[in-house]
Amino acid sequence: MSDAAGGAAGARQEGVLGKAYDLRLMRQLWRFVRPNARLLVAWVILMPLTLGFELAQPYLLKLAIQDHIAVGKPDGLELLAVLYVGLVVLQAGSAFGEQWVLQLLGQRSMHGLRLYIYDHVLRQRAAFFDRMPVGRLLTRMTNDIESINEMFAQGVVTLIADFVKMVAIVVIMLSMDVTMTLMTFLTLPLLWLLVIYTRNAMRRSFREVRVRLAAMNAFVQEHLSGIRVVQLFRREAAATREYDEINAGHRDAYLTSIRADAAMYALVEAIGVLAIAGVAWYASTRLGGGASAVAEVGLVVVFIEYINKFFIPVRDLSAKYAVMQGAMAASERIMELIETDEPDAPPSAAAHPVPADVAGDAGGLVAFRDVTFAYGAGEPVLRGVSFDVPRGATVAVVGATGSGKSTLIKLLTRLYEIDGGGIYVGGHDVRDLPTEELRRRVTVVSQDVFMFNGTVADNLRLGRDFDRARLEDAVRRVGADRVLARRPDGLDGVVTERGGNFSAGERQLLAFARAMAREPEILVLDEATAHVDPEAEELIERGVAELMRGRTTLVIAHRLTTIRNADLILVMSRGQIIERGTHDELIAAGGAYAALERTFRRAGS
Amino acid sequence: MSVPSSPTPPAGALTPWTYVLRYRGRIYVGGVMLLLTNLLFLGVPVTMGMAVQAIGGPDPAGEVPRLALLMSAFAIGTAVTRIVSRVMIFNAARAAEYDLRGDLFAHLLTLDPGYYRAHPTGDVMSRLTSDVQTVRALWGAGILNLVNTGFAFVTVMVMMLRVDPVLTFWAILPFPTIFVIGQFMGRRIYRASRAVQQNLGALSNAIQEDLTGIQVIKAYGVEDARRIGFVEHSEKVLxxxxxxxxxxxxLGPALAAVGSLAAVIVLFVGGRRVLSHDIELGNLIEFNGYLARLAWPTLALGWMLSLLERGRASWTRLESLLRTRPAVADGAGAALDPEEVAGDVRVEGLTLELEGRRILDDVSLHMTPGTITAIVGRTGSGKSTLVDALARVIDVPPGTIFLDGRDVTTLPLASLRGAIGYAPQEAFLFSTSIADNIAFGFGAGSTLPKARADELDRAGIARRAEAERAPVLIDGEPVPRIADAAGAAGLVRDLEQMPQRYRTIVGERGITLSGGQRQRVALARALASRPRVLVLDDSLSSVDAETERIILDRLREIMQGRTSILISHRVAAVKNADQIVVLDDGRVVERGTHDELLAAGGVYAELYRTQLADGVAVAEVAS
Structure with missing residues (x-):
C-alpha cells in the first residue's frame, strides 16, 4: 500500500474512533447477525417478559402497602407475597434465557464473521500478504471479533433493552401520577449534560488508547519474532525502554476515561437521589391540598422503586459506552479489511487470446510470451521475457540475485498477476485456467520450506489423501528416509511450529518428498544448495533426477549437474533473458554465462 | 516495571495481588473513601424513611423539605467520595497493569529459544493481551466491588439491626446461600474460563500458522483442508x-433470586409487624431501602466471582510465564572491558545434548584474533549449535568455552554477547528503516514498527525517547558507523536504487527486500556492532557469488586483528580461511587449511569434489 493510501485509511479510522455508534458499520455487521435472526426474535420475545416480571414487582409492593399494611388489613398479604416470589422466579428464568440467547447470537454471528474473514483473507493474492503483517490479521480474527462479541452481551442489545425499560418506567409512572412524574424528570437536563461530558471525554481517551495499544502490541510481536536477534545484540534494555514509553503512555491515556467513568457512575446515582428528594418534597406540598396521606405514601414508595430502576441503566451507560466504542473501532478495522479485496487469481471475464505459436503443445507445455511484471509501482522485475518448456524437458534459469528468477515461478502459479504478455500452460492462458487446476498441475518446491504443525505424514500429504505406501515410496526415493530413520516415530513424528524441530536441510528433503508424492505434471524447483550438506546433496541430486525423469521441469538452478543436464539454459539479468542455449553452446558463445563460469573457476580453484 | 534495565520479575511470592499491592496507598485511600461512601449513603434510606413517615405524619410541609435537603446533601457527599474511590482504585489497577506489562515484556526478552519453540508467538501474544486485561479487571473492578460489597453488607446490617432485629434475622436468612452458590459455581466458572482461554490460544495459533504458510497453502491448494481445521478451532471457541x-x-439469576427472596420476606414478615404495631410503616420503608442497597452488591458479588475466577485462570498463565527461569543466566564474574576484548575464542571438550540427542561431542577448537575459521559440515552436524553455544544462546557446561581466557559462563551475558557480532542465515529485520535496522547493531535507532510510529504521530502523540536516542541519520545522511557497515556489507548499490535510501522502510508498508538484500542488511547490522568475534552463520546463502566474493575479500580487512567465524557449505566461501574445521555428527573430524584438507582426502575433499566438477566451480553458477 502506498503511503497516501495508508494515510487515508488511517484518517478514516480516526474518524470513527471514539464513536459508540455508526449506522454504516451496524448495517455491515447486520449481514452476519441475520443468519441467526431467529435468536434475535427469541430475544425480542424474552426481553419484554423479563421487563414485565421485573416492573410488576414494585406495583405489588404498592398494593401491599396501600391495601394492607397502611390500612391494617393483613388478609391477602400472603397471596401478594407468593405472587411476588413467583415474579422473582420468572424474572430470573427469563433473564437467564435472555442472556443465553444473546450470547449464542453473538457467538454464532462472530463465528460466521470469523469464517468470513478467514475465507476472505485466504482468497487474497500474494501481494496482499506482502504488506499485511501477520500480527494485524491475527488481531482482526481474534481480539477484534471478541470486542464485537462483547457488544452483544453488554452493548447495543442491552442498550435497547435498557431503553425499552426506561420508557416503560416513565409510562407506568405517568399512568400513576403525571405531575409527580414531571417532578421526577426535572433532573433530566442535568443528566444530559453529564452524558455529553462523559461521551466527549471517553472519545478522546479511547482514541489515544487505541493507537498506543496497537503500537504496543506490534512492538511486542516483532520483538518476540526476532527474539534471537534481540538477545544476540543485547537489545533487551533499549527495547524495554522503548516499550516502557508506549506502555506508560497507554496507562496515562486511560486516566481521562477513568475520571469520566467515575463521575458518570457517582453523579447519576446522586441525581437519582435528588429526584427522589424532589418527589418527597412535592408529595408533602400536595398534602396541604387535602390529598390522602396513605395514597401519597404508597405512591412515593413506588416512585422511589421506579426511580431507582430508571437510573441504574443510566449509571452503567459509561461502561456500555466503552464496550460499544471498542466494538465500533473493531468493526471499522474488520470492515476495512473486508473491503480491501484483491482476490488471488480471479477468473477472467473473457478468454485471453492464445497466440498461434503456443496453441496446443506447439510451443511447449509451459510457455512465456513477452511477459512484463513489476511488484507494485516499482521498477519492472521482468521485461519482455519469452521462453518455452517443451513437455518432458528441463529448462534451467541462472542469474544474479534480483534478476527476476524467482518471480518467474510466482507468475507461473499465478501468485502474482502479470502486467503484460502471457503465460501458457498446455496451450491455455494461465488466467483462463481454474486456479485449482493450474496449481495442481504445477508443483513448486521452494527454498524456504514451510511445514505445518502436525505429523510428518500430514505435511507430506498436505491436503491430499495419499496412502501410506505412496508417502513411504516418495520419502525413500528422495532419500528422506534417512531423516526419518533418525527419529523414533518416522512418518508419524510430530512437526512443531514451522517445522522448528527439523533442520533446514531436513526440511528440504521432506519438501522434495512432498513434491514427489504428488507426481506433478510440471515441476518447478527453486534449488537451495546452501541449506543442504554434501551427503544430503548427493541423495537429493539422485532424488531430483528421479523426480525430473520424464517430467517437465523449470528449475532455478544452482547446481552444476542440473545446469549441465538441462535441455535449455536461460541466463537472466535485470529482468531480461540475455542468453539462452545449452551449456556447451553458451560456453562457446563466450558471453555472460561463460564469464560467470570463469568467475567461479577463479573463486573455486 | 519500575526500572527498565532490570528485566527480571520480582523475586519471592507472586500472588494475583502482588502487582496491585505495590499501589496499596491508593487502594487504602480508595478503601477509606468506599467506607465513607457506604456510611454517607446510609443517610439516604434513613432520611427517605423519615420523609415517608413525615408525609403520613402531623407536619409534612415543615418536615419533608428539610429531610429532602438532607437527603440531597447525603447524595452529593456520596458522589464525591465515590468518585475519589473509583479514581484511586482504577488508577492503581492501571498502574499495576503497566508494571505487569513491563515485567512480562522484559522477562520475555530473557527467555531462551527453547521456550519459544515450546510456546508459539501467538500463544504468548494472547497472554500479553487478553490475560493481562482479565487480570487488570480483577484488580480494578474486582477490588472495588470486593471492598464495596464487604462495607455495604456490614453497614447495612448494622442499620437493619438498629431498626428491627427480628426483621433483620428474617431478611438475612436467604443470604448465606450465596456462599453455597459461590462455592459451587466458582469452580465451574474457573474451569470454563480456562477452557475458553485455551481454545482462544489454539485458535490464534492456527490462524498465525495459516497466515505464515500462506504461500504454501496457495501453491499446494491446501485451502480446504486448512479451512476444516480452522472451523474446528473456531467452533471450539464458540x-x-x-x-x-x-x-x-x-449465577446472576440465582443471586438475584436470593436478594428478591429477602425482599419478599421483608414484605411479608415486616408487613405483619407493622400491622401488629411492633414497627412503624416508615421503619419498613427504611428497611426496604436498606435491602435495596444490598441488591447491587449481591449481584456484583456474582459478577465478581466470575471476575475472580477468570482473573485467577489468567493469572496462572501469566505467573507461569513470569516464573519460567531463563535457561541461561548471567555469569557471576566481572564484565570484560569492551575496549580490551581481543576476541580469542577457545573451545575445550564441549559436549552438548539437547532433547536427548547428542549435538556436539567433545569439540575442541582455538580461534585466535586476526584469523578466519571456517566451520563446515553436513546438515545436523552441529555447526549452528556450536555458534549458539559461543554466545550462550544455548547454555554450556562451565569450563568448555573461553573468551580471552575467561570461562564464558562466568561472564555477564551482555559482556559476552557484546563481543560477538552475528549474522544469521534467516535474516530477521524489524519493520523500520534500513538505517534503524543497521543502527540496531550498536544499540541506537528505534525498533517500533514505522507504521505504528506514524500512527502515533498522526494522533499527535509525541514520543519523548525520540529526542533522547542517538541519531541514526543527520540531515538524511547516515552516521558514519552505519554508512561504513552498509558499505562493507555491499549495500551501497542497492541503497542507491531505493528512492528513500537509508530511510527505506523494511517490511510492513515498506518495500520487500530480496533474500540477499535482507542478509546483507543483517550483515551490516552485525558489522555495525564492531564485534571482536564475527559469526557469519551461512549468512550469505542468498547473496550472489560475485557479491559474496567481494564481501568476503573485504571482510579480512575489516576484521583485521579480530576473530571471524564462517559457516558455509560453499568451498568458494571457506577456502581462504586460515583454519577449516569439519564437523560430522557433532565431532570434529578434520581440521586444517584448504590445501591440507584436500590432500587428506576426507570429508572436506569429498565436499570439494561435489562442488567442483571438471575443474569448474559451480556451487552456484549464479545464485
Whole structure:
C-alpha cells in the first residue's frame, strides 16, 4: 500500500474512533447477525417478559402497602407475597434465557464473521500478504471479533433493552401520577449534560488508547519474532525502554476515561437521589391540598422503586459506552479489511487470446510470451521475457540475485498477476485456467520450506489423501528416509511450529518428498544448495533426477549437474533473458554465462 | 516495571495481588473513601424513611423539605467520595497493569529459544493481551466491588439491626446461600474460563500458522483442508464460550433470586409487624431501602466471582510465564572491558545434548584474533549449535568455552554477547528503516514498527525517547558507523536504487527486500556492532557469488586483528580461511587449511569434489 493510501485509511479510522455508534458499520455487521435472526426474535420475545416480571414487582409492593399494611388489613398479604416470589422466579428464568440467547447470537454471528474473514483473507493474492503483517490479521480474527462479541452481551442489545425499560418506567409512572412524574424528570437536563461530558471525554481517551495499544502490541510481536536477534545484540534494555514509553503512555491515556467513568457512575446515582428528594418534597406540598396521606405514601414508595430502576441503566451507560466504542473501532478495522479485496487469481471475464505459436503443445507445455511484471509501482522485475518448456524437458534459469528468477515461478502459479504478455500452460492462458487446476498441475518446491504443525505424514500429504505406501515410496526415493530413520516415530513424528524441530536441510528433503508424492505434471524447483550438506546433496541430486525423469521441469538452478543436464539454459539479468542455449553452446558463445563460469573457476580453484 | 534495565520479575511470592499491592496507598485511600461512601449513603434510606413517615405524619410541609435537603446533601457527599474511590482504585489497577506489562515484556526478552519453540508467538501474544486485561479487571473492578460489597453488607446490617432485629434475622436468612452458590459455581466458572482461554490460544495459533504458510497453502491448494481445521478451532471457541455463558448465566439469576427472596420476606414478615404495631410503616420503608442497597452488591458479588475466577485462570498463565527461569543466566564474574576484548575464542571438550540427542561431542577448537575459521559440515552436524553455544544462546557446561581466557559462563551475558557480532542465515529485520535496522547493531535507532510510529504521530502523540536516542541519520545522511557497515556489507548499490535510501522502510508498508538484500542488511547490522568475534552463520546463502566474493575479500580487512567465524557449505566461501574445521555428527573430524584438507582426502575433499566438477566451480553458477 502506498503511503497516501495508508494515510487515508488511517484518517478514516480516526474518524470513527471514539464513536459508540455508526449506522454504516451496524448495517455491515447486520449481514452476519441475520443468519441467526431467529435468536434475535427469541430475544425480542424474552426481553419484554423479563421487563414485565421485573416492573410488576414494585406495583405489588404498592398494593401491599396501600391495601394492607397502611390500612391494617393483613388478609391477602400472603397471596401478594407468593405472587411476588413467583415474579422473582420468572424474572430470573427469563433473564437467564435472555442472556443465553444473546450470547449464542453473538457467538454464532462472530463465528460466521470469523469464517468470513478467514475465507476472505485466504482468497487474497500474494501481494496482499506482502504488506499485511501477520500480527494485524491475527488481531482482526481474534481480539477484534471478541470486542464485537462483547457488544452483544453488554452493548447495543442491552442498550435497547435498557431503553425499552426506561420508557416503560416513565409510562407506568405517568399512568400513576403525571405531575409527580414531571417532578421526577426535572433532573433530566442535568443528566444530559453529564452524558455529553462523559461521551466527549471517553472519545478522546479511547482514541489515544487505541493507537498506543496497537503500537504496543506490534512492538511486542516483532520483538518476540526476532527474539534471537534481540538477545544476540543485547537489545533487551533499549527495547524495554522503548516499550516502557508506549506502555506508560497507554496507562496515562486511560486516566481521562477513568475520571469520566467515575463521575458518570457517582453523579447519576446522586441525581437519582435528588429526584427522589424532589418527589418527597412535592408529595408533602400536595398534602396541604387535602390529598390522602396513605395514597401519597404508597405512591412515593413506588416512585422511589421506579426511580431507582430508571437510573441504574443510566449509571452503567459509561461502561456500555466503552464496550460499544471498542466494538465500533473493531468493526471499522474488520470492515476495512473486508473491503480491501484483491482476490488471488480471479477468473477472467473473457478468454485471453492464445497466440498461434503456443496453441496446443506447439510451443511447449509451459510457455512465456513477452511477459512484463513489476511488484507494485516499482521498477519492472521482468521485461519482455519469452521462453518455452517443451513437455518432458528441463529448462534451467541462472542469474544474479534480483534478476527476476524467482518471480518467474510466482507468475507461473499465478501468485502474482502479470502486467503484460502471457503465460501458457498446455496451450491455455494461465488466467483462463481454474486456479485449482493450474496449481495442481504445477508443483513448486521452494527454498524456504514451510511445514505445518502436525505429523510428518500430514505435511507430506498436505491436503491430499495419499496412502501410506505412496508417502513411504516418495520419502525413500528422495532419500528422506534417512531423516526419518533418525527419529523414533518416522512418518508419524510430530512437526512443531514451522517445522522448528527439523533442520533446514531436513526440511528440504521432506519438501522434495512432498513434491514427489504428488507426481506433478510440471515441476518447478527453486534449488537451495546452501541449506543442504554434501551427503544430503548427493541423495537429493539422485532424488531430483528421479523426480525430473520424464517430467517437465523449470528449475532455478544452482547446481552444476542440473545446469549441465538441462535441455535449455536461460541466463537472466535485470529482468531480461540475455542468453539462452545449452551449456556447451553458451560456453562457446563466450558471453555472460561463460564469464560467470570463469568467475567461479577463479573463486573455486 | 519500575526500572527498565532490570528485566527480571520480582523475586519471592507472586500472588494475583502482588502487582496491585505495590499501589496499596491508593487502594487504602480508595478503601477509606468506599467506607465513607457506604456510611454517607446510609443517610439516604434513613432520611427517605423519615420523609415517608413525615408525609403520613402531623407536619409534612415543615418536615419533608428539610429531610429532602438532607437527603440531597447525603447524595452529593456520596458522589464525591465515590468518585475519589473509583479514581484511586482504577488508577492503581492501571498502574499495576503497566508494571505487569513491563515485567512480562522484559522477562520475555530473557527467555531462551527453547521456550519459544515450546510456546508459539501467538500463544504468548494472547497472554500479553487478553490475560493481562482479565487480570487488570480483577484488580480494578474486582477490588472495588470486593471492598464495596464487604462495607455495604456490614453497614447495612448494622442499620437493619438498629431498626428491627427480628426483621433483620428474617431478611438475612436467604443470604448465606450465596456462599453455597459461590462455592459451587466458582469452580465451574474457573474451569470454563480456562477452557475458553485455551481454545482462544489454539485458535490464534492456527490462524498465525495459516497466515505464515500462506504461500504454501496457495501453491499446494491446501485451502480446504486448512479451512476444516480452522472451523474446528473456531467452533471450539464458540462451544467453550457457551459453556461459560451457561455457568455464568445461572449465577446472576440465582443471586438475584436470593436478594428478591429477602425482599419478599421483608414484605411479608415486616408487613405483619407493622400491622401488629411492633414497627412503624416508615421503619419498613427504611428497611426496604436498606435491602435495596444490598441488591447491587449481591449481584456484583456474582459478577465478581466470575471476575475472580477468570482473573485467577489468567493469572496462572501469566505467573507461569513470569516464573519460567531463563535457561541461561548471567555469569557471576566481572564484565570484560569492551575496549580490551581481543576476541580469542577457545573451545575445550564441549559436549552438548539437547532433547536427548547428542549435538556436539567433545569439540575442541582455538580461534585466535586476526584469523578466519571456517566451520563446515553436513546438515545436523552441529555447526549452528556450536555458534549458539559461543554466545550462550544455548547454555554450556562451565569450563568448555573461553573468551580471552575467561570461562564464558562466568561472564555477564551482555559482556559476552557484546563481543560477538552475528549474522544469521534467516535474516530477521524489524519493520523500520534500513538505517534503524543497521543502527540496531550498536544499540541506537528505534525498533517500533514505522507504521505504528506514524500512527502515533498522526494522533499527535509525541514520543519523548525520540529526542533522547542517538541519531541514526543527520540531515538524511547516515552516521558514519552505519554508512561504513552498509558499505562493507555491499549495500551501497542497492541503497542507491531505493528512492528513500537509508530511510527505506523494511517490511510492513515498506518495500520487500530480496533474500540477499535482507542478509546483507543483517550483515551490516552485525558489522555495525564492531564485534571482536564475527559469526557469519551461512549468512550469505542468498547473496550472489560475485557479491559474496567481494564481501568476503573485504571482510579480512575489516576484521583485521579480530576473530571471524564462517559457516558455509560453499568451498568458494571457506577456502581462504586460515583454519577449516569439519564437523560430522557433532565431532570434529578434520581440521586444517584448504590445501591440507584436500590432500587428506576426507570429508572436506569429498565436499570439494561435489562442488567442483571438471575443474569448474559451480556451487552456484549464479545464485
Amino acid at each position: 462451544a467453550s464460550n457457551m459453556d461459560l455463558t451457561r455457568v455464568r448465566g445461572q
